[in-house]
Every structure is written in structure tokens, then in C-alpha cells.
Amino acid sequence: SSELTQDPAVSVALGQTVRITCQGDSLRSFYASWYQQKPGQAPILVIYGKNNRPSGIPDRFSGSSSGNTASLTITGAQAEDEADYYCNSRDRSGNHRVVFGTGTKVTVL
């Protein structure tokens, strides 16, 4: 099965920019999607496809990809962006198998 690796934690000053990366072989074939999760809450989708945001997600969230690495960038981080972030993609086997990243805790200072 595939694996997606993320840095365990990053911090960012209020209003500054932070990039979270996700590495894995499956990302050479499939786009990553990104989910934000706050304590005690279900994950919510923030980025999908090449670089798409669902309705209601601020435009300070953006995504990119190169080779086996996908990135989520928060430009002008706000206090409410402090959360865990997970990447996700289809498994290398395709069909409906998926894999999640190990998660990154984002702290806004």
C-alpha cells in the first residue's frame, strides 16, 4: 500500500505564510486533497484537485503539486487556521483504495 508522509508540526506567525507538504508515490499519479480538522470535530475539505477550494473556504488556502509532493499553502494565516491538516489521495492501486497522510499540526503564533 502507499504511504503519505507529512511533517508532524509547523508554526506560523499570525498573518504570515506557511506551507505544508505531503510526500508519497501515489501523488505522481493522483491529486492530493487536503482536510482541516479542529479538536473534537470531523475533518473538512479545504483543497481538492489541481487547486480547487470548496465553497466557503477562504482564498488564503491554496494547493500545488510537483512530482511526488503535494503542498498546502496558507497565505496570511489566521488564528482560526490553527488545526491538524491531512492530505489524502487514491492509493497507487487505483480503484477506491485511498491513503491518508500522517497529519501536520499547524500552530498560529
Added chain:
Amino acid sequence: EVQLVESGGGLVQPGGSLRLSCAASGFTFSSYDMHWVRQATGKGLEWVSAIGTAGDTYYPGSVKGRFTISRENGKNSLYLQMNSLRAGDTAVYYCARVASGASYYFDYWGQGTLVAVSS
């Protein structure tokens, strides 16, 4: 409004069984692939199972042979039958909908139901 509501969680002894349900509303349930994803306390998200619109099913090695995903389109419901439960299966279990379209991602999640496996 799309809604996914899980139920059926609880405390079960090791080796026991439990059946989770996910009630879907606000969309044509039969047209969407569905998944179960779990999260142990303080840990990351872990994929548990998937079912396609044609009823095809998929599992990771950690639950294959013990868990069975199913759907009942007439009742707009998704299920997860969990047998031979272990302490390591303790987690919040979420059902999630796969968005329609070319990209594969989860556009809606339920709030989760807690499963605790302990003697």
C-alpha cells in the same frame, strides 16, 4: 443540505462485534461511492473501507476479513459490520462521501461515532 449521521458505536469486549450505520440525506445516495474512515484518540486518519455505487468493496489489510461494508440504497444507509474486534480498533469512525467528478476526494463527512474495545 447533505447530511451524514453515524450511529451504532459503543463499548464492546475484545472479540466482539458491532454494526455501525450511517444515515445519508440531502443527495441521491445510490449515485455516490462511500467510505469509512477512523481515528484513534490523538492519532491520524485511517482509511477503513470503501463501497462503490455498484456494490464493489475494498479494505486495507488491517481490517480485511473482519470488517464488512455494505449499503442499502433504498434506506439511504451505509453500514460497517465489525467482527473479531481488537483494542486497536478503538477509534471514532466517520462515514464520508466521495465527490462526483474526475478528482477523488471526500466532500462530506459525518460527525463520527465512537467505538471502544475493552474488557
